[in-house]
Amino acid sequence: MQNARHVEEIGQVLEGGQTGRDSVVSASWRRCVELYGMDPMRSDPAHIVTETELRDHRKQAEWLIAAARSGLQSLFRQVAGQNYVLLLADAKGVCVDFFGDELFTEDLRRSGLYLGSNWSENLAGTCGVGACIVTEEPVTVHQDDHFGNAHVALSCTAAPIFDSLGQLAAVLDISLLRSPAPKTSQSLAMSLVTAAARRVEMANLMAESPRDWVLRLSSSPEFLDVDPEAAVRLDGAGRVLGYTRAARRLFPEGGTILGRRIDEVLGVGVDDLPDLMRDRPTEERVIETRDGGALFGHAIAPKAPRQTHQKMRQGGALAGLTGGDPAMARLLDQAERLAPGSVPLLISGETGTGKARLARAIHMSGKAAGFLSLDCAGLSAGALEEACAAASGPATLLLRRIEDLSPGTATALSGLLDRRPDLRPVSTSCLDPARIALPRPLFHRLAGCVLSVPPLRLRRDMDWLISRHLRRHGADTIRLSPAARAELLGRSWPGNIRELEQALDVAAALCVGPVIDLPDLPGPVGSDAGAGQTPPGSVDPWEGLEQVLAACEWNMARAARRFGVNRSTILRRIRASGLQPPG
Numbered sequence: 001m002q003n004a005r006h007v008e009e010i011g012q013v014l015e016g017g018q019t020g021r022d023s024v025v026s027a028s029w030r031r032c033v034e035l036y037g038m039d040p041m042r043s044d045p046a047h048i049v050t051e052t053e054l055r056d057h058r059k060q061a062e063w064l065i066a067a068a069r070s071g072l073q074s075l076f077r078q079v080a081g082q083n084y085v086l087l088l089a090d091a092k093g094v095c096v097d098f099f100g101d102e103l104f105t106e107d108l109r110r111s112g113l114y115l116g117s118n119w120s121e122n123l124a125g126t127c128g129v130g131a132c133i134v135t136e137e138p139v140t141v142h143q144d145d146h147f148g149n150a151h152v153a154l155s156c157t158a159a160p161i162f163d164s165l166g167q168l169a170a171v172l173d174i175s176l177l178r179s180p181a182p183k184t185s186q187s188l189a190m191s192l193v194t195a196a197a198r199r200v201e202m203a204n205l206m207a208e209s210p211r212d213w214v215l216r217l218s219s220s221p222e223f224l225d226v227d228p229e230a231a232v233r234l235d236g237a238g239r240v241l242g243y244t245r246a247a248r249r250l251f252p253e254g255g256t257i258l259g260r261r262i263d264e265v266l267g268v269g270v271d272d273l274p275d276l277m278r279d280r281p282t283e284e285r286v287i288e289t290r291d292g293g294a295l296f297g298h299a300i301a302p303k304a305p306r307q308t309h310q311k312m313r314q315g316g317a318l319a320g321l322t323g324g325d326p327a328m329a330r331l332l333d334q335a336e337r338l339a340p341g342s343v344p345l346l347i348s349g350e351t352g353t354g355k356a357r358l359a360r361a362i363h364m365s366g367k368a369a370g371f372l373s374l375d376c377a378g379l380s381a382g383a384l385e386e387a388c389a390a391a392s393g394p395a396t397l398l399l400r401r402i403e404d405l406s407p408g409t410a411t412a413l414s415g416l417l418d419r420r421p422d423l424r425p426v427s428t429s430c431l432d433p434a435r436i437a438l439p440r441p442l443f444h445r446l447a448g449c450v451l452s453v454p455p456l457r458l459r460r461d462m463d464w465l466i467s468r469h470l471r472r473h474g475a476d477t478i479r480l481s482p483a484a485r486a487e488l489l490g491r492s493w494p495g496n497i498r499e500l501e502q503a504l505d506v507a508a509a510l511c512v513g514p515v516i517d518l519p520d521l522p523g524p525v526g527s528d529a530g531a532g533q534t535p536p537g538s539v540d541p542w543e544g545l546e547q548v549l550a551a552c553e554w555n556m557a558r559a560a561r562r563f564g565v566n567r568s569t570i571l572r573r574i575r576a577s578g579l580q581p582p583g
């Protein structure tokens, strides 16, 4: 009787009638009749593959079984008391791993819930595994949702498992031989099976990736390290090499994900990944998404870098220092060419412009393994010798503020460089190189090439620097109000990036809520010098007027604030210098 009603309902659905069935189930019924030529009146037994076929299926799915096993075991422990069975089917629908209570082995075998059963839709009709393979979505096929009469007692909830290239690899199914009537009784089964499938994908991605960066993502900081929602595997240039299914939502416009750069969709590049490692508090590892939202990120470094990616990763250390400022881009291009050689470098620029940071990036892009950083102020000859003795083999010797070197230590440094050709000096100075009072022979040994870092007020990527620094703050994504942003862009920043970072740190601490507004900003430091924001070593206070104007996109008010003068003074200077805005 019940069977007759079931057959009648399938007939109605085929004629386009609405019977209240889920659309996934109705669509599968239609395929069973129209595509596979099945008859709902027939009650076919479960289809079991031969021993040899099963061996082949299991062999091909070996990697998956290995990645899934511990996750499935723990899932089975959670549900075993409630008579659920777990079944891992390959992408063809053949059950390649199985967890069930031995007490019911015979019942389970009769129902096809066993190793080697084939649940593909064209053989078994509408069923959890089959419908999941066709739709590639999690499904519940409950009792008389099943097409064939043989399975109407079962309730099957299945979730797809994808490999790291985005291909359907398997289906995880959790089934009950006998279940309560309402389909909603299986909601818990649905969330268990989808979470388990996600963990299997994650385990597989991790197992494949010892030589690449993996970025794991979660919308809540609490679960980031223990149960992240999605993950991507990245090469040294930040391109996607693999991903778990949930990472697709990062690319909402669809299409190929492999090979896309992660910074297209997230506010992180490959150079930011070290900041997202476990040694930082979870709630500080915030990443902006393209739609203005935020996620929490956990980056896992490669265990052994991939040889072929080494070059790209090195380029990345330098490339990560600018958000598109043309002068910085030129400087970084030179730095990248010079990095692998042994020419001694002198990096000049105002305080806080990022000289030491550039020196470190050059070191990372070079060949020397060792890195020594010494502050020249108060550095004794003995301390210099001692520090360098500790470095055996080729090393970069970063000498910060070389202008502060005492005469005695300068002599010791000359001797040291004679004895240790494996040390590559990279020095920094806040002075114009022509004004550095060092013995000329030593100066020339240190300044094989001079790299000048532009002051912040001349950079066109101030907005980028601001956003980048703000990303490091707080669980909420901190934003700037338009007024606060305009104020920051207009300041002259004599302390350069260091001062900017400190101002943002103060503002982030003072602001209530996620938006930094004008009153949250600390006052400008040392800004009462009028037009005296003279770069060290420069005599003309208006030097750089044209660059400042360009950096401010010829916004007179902003340029005036950067010089610490009023707008009419700037206009007069522009007229006097004969400067014209670009056509």
Ligand SMILES: Nc1ncnc2c1ncn2[C@@H]1O[C@H](COP(=O)(O)OP(=O)(O)OP(=O)(O)O)[C@@H](O)[C@H]1O
Pocket (backbone or CB within 6 Å): 320, 321, 322, 349, 350, 351, 352, 353, 354, 355, 356, 357, 358, 400, 428, 429, 430, 465, 497, 498, 501
């Ligand atoms: N390109 C950059 N992008 C983001 N932050 C930067 C960049 N360059 C420098 N910074 C940050 O600015 C601050 C100052 O950098 P750094 O110490 O390298 O400056 P410096 O020029 O060597 O300073 P000083 O001459 O006063 O010692 C640091 O917190 C650094 O991380």
